[in-house]
Amino acid sequence: MSEPESGPPIARRVMLSMLGLGAAGIVAAPFVQNGWERVLGAVSQHDPTGLSGLLPNPGGFRYYSVAASVPRKTAADYRLEIGGLVERPGTYTLGELRALPQTRIVGEARCTDGWRVPDVPFAGVLLSDLLDAAGVRAGGRAVRFTCFDGVYTESLTLEQARRADVLIALDMLDEPLTHEHGGPVRLYVAPMYFYKSAKWLSGISVTDKVIPGYWEEYGYDVDGWLDQEA
């Protein structure tokens, strides 16, 4: 009995070619990725439509939220609470935070999902200044951060929190932080992956041990240092 259609196995060849192309892509990725990112970065910087956000690895930021919706806060209703194992728990308004000495850090925003934005200026209050003002009590070992999206949390050891490159950021790209970027106030932990830099920060609590944050409960490293593979 003869087959109704016969000839070379085209579908199998196309399938195997595609698999081979993928394997070649994995091998070539470390060499071509930078060029690809530069092209996409250039495109997205001259893109008023925002459609280049559809491209993989855009040179810009991506929006991540774990909550269904995030309330908007302004200078009128924003409050940052500091509590836990401190001598003087308290609350800061946005105006009070702006009145404190400001520090500007230019650093990288690098996500575990492969995108990164180099040389991003952040400015705000050093976390260590706020901790000193509140007075960490004996037994305080770590800091837990909560957010007004109602879901996200983060953590740092006290030692990490006192670093000179850990900021309660009020400005990003030399503009007040927008809602999409976690405004009016977010954390910026320059030496770590960007998931450590919690957006929409509303609470700082000193604890006696590290309480893993939102993504860390799903297996992310509690210490998200940049200089090691995620």
Next chain:
Amino acid sequence: MTSTAGSTRRPEPLRRRFSRGERLVHRSAAALMLLCAGTAACLYFSPLAQLVGRRHLVVVVHEWSGLLLPAPVLLGLASRAFRADLRRLNRLAPYDGQWLRAVRKGAPGPRPAGKFNAGQKIYAGWIAGAVPLMTFTGLLMWFTGALPAISRASAIFVHDVTALAIAVVVFGHMRLAYRDPEARRGMRTGSVTTAWARKNHSRWAEEPGQRRTDSS
């Protein structure tokens, strides 16, 4: 003689194209593909991400719809009709060369094709290669460090570029279906009119021993 429009028209003769099992394979693979691509869009595209949020839930749906995507095809291998169509899809017949040349030249008019035209054969092979590639790189992103030789960045790069290609190709697949209601009907009901088969799949229409079914 006068005739009343519509009332005296004989039902068009129909021809069986896809079995129930094949249509089920297509429907479930299509649903999983839309779910997987839709959640991918909600992870990548900032305006959608702002609308949907719930990143962890979206990630879980994306991972599982992607992982299950090959399942309908693998289960379909139990069906004789599905296996027979896979054999047809695999073989590049001499008239498929004519079909491809006609497409390349943009020549109008009907082009020769068997049950599947050359474009459908290439599409089937391409997507059959692209999906395992996405599964493999996706698993490397999911289980970081499972293969230390491949960095997470490399896996993400291939996953992203292939995703973009799949978006373009699947969109083209849906656009062609949208423009041909009769082809969609074939996939929805399992039967097509013999006139459509003669025009679009002439070599298949000419095959002997095919059972005709009447429309009800």
